[in-house]
Amino acid sequence: MINADVINNLPSPRVMVIGDFILDRYVWGKVERISPEAPVQILKVQNDGDYRLGGAANVAHNLLTLGAKVTVLGVVGTDYGGKSLLKLLRQKGNRKNLNCDGIIKDKAHITPIKERIMDDDHDQQILRVDREKQNKEYSISHSAETKLLQYFARTIQTMDAVVISDYDKGTLTVTLLKNLIQLCRKYHKQVLVGPKGSDFSKYKGATAIIPNRSEAQIVTGEEIKDDKTKKLVAQKLLKRLNLDFVIITLGPDGLYLLDKKNRSATDAAEHHEVYDVTGAGDTVLAALSFAFTSEELQSYQDKLHLANLAAGVVVSKVGTATVTREKIIEHHHLKSEDENIRTKHKLKTAKELAGILAQKRAGGRKVVFTNGCFDLIHPGHIRTLEFSRAQGDILVVGLNSDKSVRLIKGKSRPILKQSDRIKVLSAFSAVDYVALFDQSTPIELIKKLKPDVLVKGADWAEGRIVGADVVRSYGGRIARVPLIPGVSTSDIIRKIRKD
Numbered sequence: 001m002i003n004a005d006v007i008n009n010l011p012s013p014r015v016m017v018i019g020d021f022i023l024d025r026y027v028w029g030k031v032e033r034i035s036p037e038a039p040v041q042i043l044k045v046q047n048d049g050d051y052r053l054g055g056a057a058n059v060a061h062n063l064l065t066l067g068a069k070v071t072v073l074g075v076v077g078t079d080y081g082g083k084s085l086l087k088l089l090r091q092k093g094n095r096k097n098l099n100c101d102g103i104i105k106d107k108a109h110i111t112p113i114k115e116r117i118m119d120d121d122h123d124q125q126i127l128r129v130d131r132e133k134q135n136k137e138y139s140i141s142h143s144a145e146t147k148l149l150q151y152f153a154r155t156i157q158t159m160d161a162v163v164i165s166d167y168d169k170g171t172l173t174v175t176l177l178k179n180l181i182q183l184c185r186k187y188h189k190q191v192l193v194g195p196k197g198s199d200f201s202k203y204k205g206a207t208a209i210i211p212n213r214s215e216a217q218i219v220t221g222e223e224i225k226d227d228k229t230k231k232l233v234a235q236k237l238l239k240r241l242n243l244d245f246v247i248i249t250l251g252p253d254g255l256y257l258l259d260k261k262n263r264s265a266t267d268a269a270e271h272h273e274v275y276d277v278t279g280a281g282d283t284v285l286a287a288l289s290f291a292f293t294s295e296e297l298q299s300y301q302d303k304l305h306l307a308n309l310a311a312g313v314v315v316s317k318v319g320t321a322t323v324t325r326e327k328i329i330e331h332h333h334l335k336s337e338d339e340n341i342r343t344k345h346k347l348k349t350a351k352e353l354a355g356i357l358a359q360k361r362a363g364g365r366k367v368v369f370t371n372g373c374f375d376l377i378h379p380g381h382i383r384t385l386e387f388s389r390a391q392g393d394i395l396v397v398g399l400n401s402d403k404s405v406r407l408i409k410g411k412s413r414p415i416l417k418q419s420d421r422i423k424v425l426s427a428f429s430a431v432d433y434v435a436l437f438d439q440s441t442p443i444e445l446i447k448k449l450k451p452d453v454l455v456k457g458a459d460w461a462e463g464r465i466v467g468a469d470v471v472r473s474y475g476g477r478i479a480r481v482p483l484i485p486g487v488s489t490s491d492i493i494r495k496i497r498k499d
Contacts, residue, residue: 002306002334007334014159015063016163017056017060018072018148019055019172021111023112023114024116027045053085058282061089062310062323063290078107082105102155115128139170145173152179156184166195166197195209205242206243210288211237216234230248238258244260246259251269266304267301269308309332346422346425346431365392368388368393375405384455384457388455396433396451398435398445399422399434400436402417404438443466454476457483
């Protein structure tokens with residue numbers, strides 16, 4: 001299950017992005033009237049300097065904001081668009097997390113610019129103007145192709161994964177793709193492709209391709225109507241292109257994965273208001289590439305879910321956008337493991353418990369408190385819990401946090417982390433609430449909760465029971481649990497280590 005802790009603790013993979021680098025420009029303004037010259041809107045420009053990274057540059061930017069270390073390969077012109085794109089790209093990172101040495105500057109190349117005219121009042125596109133080579137057969141020069149391949153060959157072994165972002169702007173020639181994929185296979189590097197066009201044969205041998213519904217249908221000649229046809233389309237792509245797996249993006253229906261061993265996974269899209277899908281495919285490609293480098297996300301389901309969570313953030317924004325781990329957590333209201341435990345189980349803070357117990361006492365209920373590490377539950381623990389519960393109506397267990405256990409028992413303890421110990425204690429019907437404490441003793445907790453009965457093991461001398469004087473001061477009592485001889489967590493650990 002993906003929660004805030006999982007996302008925050010994902011490692012930072014080294015990812016190479018190669019493809020068509022595009023500059024996105026946004027012109028914002030207000031539409032107040034129709035032109036007298038023709039039935040068209042007149043835009044009063046308010047901001048025409050909003051530049052953003054598009055195409056492969058947007059994929060790289062998304063990987064960067066997710067926490068990857070990115071190396072980019074591509075071609076830009078020496079024109080205004082190329083200079084602006086490269087400057088903007090370099091502003092997004094530093095030498096430690098973004099390497100732009102693989103960007104080739106070519107005088108013959110016209111840097112693609114997508115200019116979007118935006119109505120500021122409604123956050124809507126009015127018009128898009130594309131500035132690029134008009135010749136559909138255009139491709140980069142042989143010299144630029146050779147330089148890209150040479151750089152790729154020099155650096156591929158230092159990468160965890162390769163992402164190919166194809167926008168059909170001429171960078172990814174058939175020859176270049178063939179050589180890139182062969183090198184990835186040679187060095188056992190996974191390569192994920194964001195495809196374009198109707199000829200997918202140029203991606204043969206890649207680890208995976210990630211087409212959308214329309215592209216997958218056109219290439220295979222099959223319409224996706226239900227689960228059966230969805231699987232058929234994926235099987236055809238797997239077989240024709242010799243892929244390890246294929247992921248089809250299905251818009252509102254989410255993501256579908258099928259691998260060569262016929263294992264599948266589906267993750268429905270997150271239902272959030274969609275403002276703009278511009279760049280959503282780039283984010284999904286980046287998030288999937290990021291997820292498939294991570295061993296922490298063990299299942300296909302978790303990997304797809306991370307990509308859907310990321311897409312859910314960017315479609316709620318206007319224009320080309322990126323996503324961070326923090327934004328995923330915030331946007332989808334994801335919780336940490338401790339927060340989930342607090343919701344699902346019996347863990348409460350001292351402040352929460354003080355209020356709850358005051359109400360219980362007002363209703364005539366008697367509160368019992370016991371404490372311990374409860375590391376590796378054994379019969380002695382069970383006797384303590386059952387004995388304690390019998391002393392009153394509400395049982396609160398003060399649990400030493402991991403920090404507290406290390407303070408009193410050393411760096412080798414606890415054996416079970418606090419989240420696991422909370423889950424185990426919460427499973428006992430005798431336990432009503434669990435409260436963590438970081439100190440070496442629960443004295444502050446006892447003072448705040450004011451239990452009617454304080455329970456401790458019979459091996460504790462009367463004068464050594466922490467909090468006994470506090471409880472007696474307001475009329476409470478102390479109860480002693482009969483011990484089970486020779487049974488303790490320390491004894492169990494010593495026996496295991498000896499064996």
